Each structure stands twice: as C-alpha cells, then as structure tokens.
Amino acid sequence: MQHHVRTRYVELDWTTQYDAVRTGEVDVAVLHDVGGGDGLTVEPLSVTDRCLVVPAASELAYADVLTPADVADSPWITPVGQSGLADWSGHGEQDRAVEVRSPGGVAAAVAATGRLGLHAEPARTYFPHPDVRFVPMEGPPAVAALAWSTRRHTAAVEAFRSAAHGSAALVGLRRDAPDSDAVSP
Template structure:
C-alpha cells in the first residue's frame, strides 16, 4: 500500500474538496484523484462519494480514517527515531521459522528508508534458543514464537496466525478441508521442544514415542519422513511448501509471533526496527481491515 496515497485520503477526509486537498500536497487535482481511486481499488471499497456539489465519506471511509491515522502515527514515530544517533551500522536480527512472513518486504523497505546506513544481518533461531539469543547478546532483536517464559525481556506481539496441522500427503486426512483435535487424536504427532510454553500451544497433541523437532523449519520434512503429524502457523503454507505434506486448518491455540529485545536496550537501531515492524503490521492490517466493520 502506497503511504502517500493514504496521506492524500486523510487530507481529503478533512477538506472534503479535491481541489483544496490536492493543493495541500502541491499536486494537481487530476493526479490526486487518480491516487485516491487507486487506493480505493486496492482496498476494494469506495471511501468517498463524489457529486458535482460535494464530497463526503462513505461508511467504509468512516471506518478507514481512524485506522489510517494510527498507521501514519506509527510511520511518523519511525521517522523521528531515524533522526537519532546513527552510530550502529549493523543490526543482528534473530529469526525463528517464517519470522514476519509476508511483512518482511515492508519492514525491510521501511528500515532502508529511515536508516539506510544500517545493515540487517539475520541469525536463524530455534525454539530452544529464541529467547536466550537475545539475553546473551547473540542478536540485538528477535522475531520469536511467543510461548511465554520471557518476562525478563520486552516481548511485543505483532502477528497472530491460524493453527495448521501438517499431514503426510498420502494420509487419508490429507483430503479434509480442516481438522479438529478429535479427528487426529489417535495419530502420532511430532513434538516441538525447547520452551515449556510449547505444551500449551500443542494443546496436548503428542505421542507415546515422540519424534522431537526443535525448529519450525524442520517440521514439513519431518512429517514427510516419519508419517507423523505436525503443527505450524498459517504462513508456513506459503513459506514452507513440501510435496510430501498438506496443510490443514486445525482447531486450537493460534501461533503468536512477537518481537523480543532486552529490557535495558536503548539503541536507536533496535527502536527503529521495532517501529518498522509495527508500521508494516499497521499497513498490512489497513490493507485487509481498513474498510471492514470492527470485530
């Protein structure tokens, strides 16, 4: 989503006049109007009713405006951080599994825009070290599976994804539309290990002779190799495809993705990354929920 078009829409919502709103951004009314139309097409809803006499917000526009203002406040906060001390040239980011999933491109773009002097380096994590890598300073900030047990860190939820069963492609379960825990209660399951809170996320899925997995990235391969069932978050359906498995929606606790950093972490590069993630999350939500009714 183009941020400039969002700013144009908010100005138009205030002015309710295309000419005045366009002049506020120093462009002509015609290209201004095209940007508004492009934004409406992307959102799949009309934000403004236009007649020869007046412009008014539609119901979708009324819902869009407060959400868009929240996103722009996040972006403005990011730019304020960008004006701080530029003494840190490298930011080490720990990543568990699919990390930020579809939000990586927007996050990288926002970071590059506000801190082009910073190189992002990535360290692959697993469940056993996702928090300890932050505690020991191996990474500056981490994208983790938030399963609790990190009260000494600043852990901020950024994404709540659906819970999916990973089943062998040759299993009779593979043709189902979705599964309940009852459907697969007697099947052998892979057991994620590394954090006590994983037990709550698995919801009791397990087996008497467990096959343990320590990283989300290994789950599809382990399912294909063993014939056991596994658990994953929804983005794995796109980021970890495997010809030997199928992903099916599964009832139970969602997978929660979070940013983790140390409590006494004051470097502006870490603050900038956190703000970039928040802003990319806000843009994603605005794209999908900006004109829908509050849930």
Template structure:
C-alpha cells in the same frame, strides 16, 4: 502491499490525472499506471474509473484511500521517530521459522527509508535459543514464537496466525478441507521441544516414539519422514512447502503468536527503528486485508 504504490494511489486521487500524478513522483506515466493496476489486483477491486478524458474514484476508492492516508501518516510518524544514531551500522536480527512472513518486504522498505545506513544481519534461531540469543546479546532483536517464559525481556506481539495441521501427503486425512480435534488428536504427533510453553501450544500431543523437532523449519521434514502429524502457523504452507505434506486448517487450540523480543531498557535507535518498521508493516497488512474484505 507495497507502500510506494499506496503513495502513488493517494497522489492520483488528488490529481485525478495519470500524467500529473506520475510526474509528481518522477516516473513514467506507463510505469505509474502499472503500479496502480497491481495495487488494484492485490486488493481485488478497482480504486479508479478511467476513460480517455477523465479519472475518478470508485466507491471502493472512496472507502479505501482515506484509510490508506491515515496509515501512511502513521507510517511517516514512525519513520521520523525511528531516525537514530547513525553510529550503529549493523542490526543483528534473530529469526525463528518464517519470522514476519509476508511482512518482511514492507519492514525492509521502511528501514531502508528511515535508516539507509543500517545493515541487517540474520541469525537463525530455534525454540531452545530464541530468548537466550537476545539475553546473551548474540542478537539485538528477535522474531520469536511467543510461548511465554520471558519475563526478563521486552516482548510484544506483532501477529497471530491460524493454526494448521501438517499432514503426510499419503495420509487418509490429506484430502480434507480442514481438521478438528476429533479428526486428529488421537494420531501420533511430532513434538516441538525447547521451551516449556510449547506443550500448552501443542496440547501435549506427541508421537509414541517421541519424534522431536527443535525448529519450525524442520516440522514438514519430520512429518514427511515419520508419518506423524505436525502443528504450524498458517504462513508455513507458503514458506515451508514440501511435496510430502499437506497443510490443513485446524479448528481447535490457540493460534500461533509471532512477537518481537529485545532486552528491557534497550534504547538503541536501531532497535527502535526495527520495532517501528515492524509495526508499520502490521498497519499496511491490516489495510490490505480490510481493503480485500470490503471490496
């Protein structure tokens, strides 16, 4: 969900006139109207009733827009708190797998508003170095798969996602709607390696010939190559598509937990700005999900 579209919707709710609302944001009424329509399509419901003479809020709009106003107020407060020392022009971000998944656009947008001077650089991580890259200073902050073993770092959960099996496309399981432990646990599985906590997340299931992967990006390739099953978080189906695999919801076991990791007592403004932007994206994502559920 685009933050700017939320602001447009709130202005339209106050003005109840597309032309005046568009002028308040210095854009053409036609472009303004398209953004409102895109927001409504994303939510799956109309927020406004339009006629040739008037604009009014629908019941869904009456429910959704007050929540949007609260989220944007929180977002503005986070942005204000994130304004820091402009002498730090670069933030090195370590990313494991799909990282923040769908929340990257809002996170970047918030950072661009509150720290337009800040340049983001990207460092690809794997399970073996996701914490060590933060400890060593190779990255300033990291988006990690939280599997424990990081008491010396500051780690905060930002997202947990559904647990999915990655199944070979030619497997007898590939046409199922979802899987349970009974369906799948006796099959050979690809083994993620690099952190002790991964064994608990996977339930200790491995292939008999120990097919190992060290990064979430390699799981679909390993599954398609070996015929073993793999384990992933729900966003992988969109971010790591592969013609040789299918992603199926898996009912058993812990969800995949995505977290921000940084060094304890790191008080740099750029790190605080990134953390605040991620929390803002979480609030916007929650608003979008609530709006879609309550339509």
C-alpha cells in the same frame, strides 16, 4: 540525527530464541511467543490461526478444518524448546520419537515420518513442502512477537520494531484487499 542500522539474519530455534536476546547474541528477535520471555519485552506482532501439517497422502489432507478430537490417536512430531510449545500444541502425551527444534523442520519431519505436526498458518507460505498439506486446526492461535532486552532498547531495536510493524500492517492490508493487486508487497 541519522542512525545507521546494520542488520544480520540469525536463525534461532525454539530452545534458544529467548536466550539469544538475553545474552545479546541478537538485539531483537521475531519469535513464536509461547511464554518464557522473562526479563524481555515481548510485543505481539501478529496473531494467526494454526494449522495441522499432514502427509499429502493422509486422509486428513483434504479436510476443511480439523479438531483435536479428529487427530487424538495420531502419532505426532515433538517440538523441542520452550515449555509453552507443548501447551500450545495441545496434543497430550509426547513420545519424543521424532523431535523438531525449529519451525523450519516441521514440514520435512512430517514428510519423512508420516507423523503430524502443528504450525502457524503462515507456514504454508514460508515452509512449503510438496509432500505435506497444511489443514486449518481448531485451537489457540499462533502469536508471532518481537522480543528485546528491557535493558537494551536501542535506536536499532526501535527501527527494527517500526519496520516489522509496518511490514505486518502491509501484509494485513494485502490479504484484506478485494483485489490482490490493490496493494503490492
């Protein structure tokens, strides 16, 4: 039997990423898993290093790797949403002077304010900005995951799940290949 699956793109922020799935606004979501997926099936898709987003003019911009101690006294942007974000970022007390509600806003907030931000390593590719640099940072990795309602595991969810895992595998093969042209995207 052939199933027709219709897809549409819905941008979710950290505050609503799990609730959009719970309420049925979306059937399945790709999200930054920081906990809070109660009532959902949350399945890891990829695990990547994290990186510090720093102003391009900062003395930190050309470090090979940074540690939390290197930036302990620096001002930070504050990711707003799931409570697990603060734990993942691990930069202690937040002054909330600059709040960011979605992954897409981190680089722009860093560029505009001169504060530091934290992101998953793929942000270099997906959220580039000419006025920031992405520097590897020690700490817990970033987990991109798929989430769907445990009550609504449909054929469409399974088709999306299969495609997402296949795409993640291809990206992994491309990055691991000795010749970058060995596997095309």
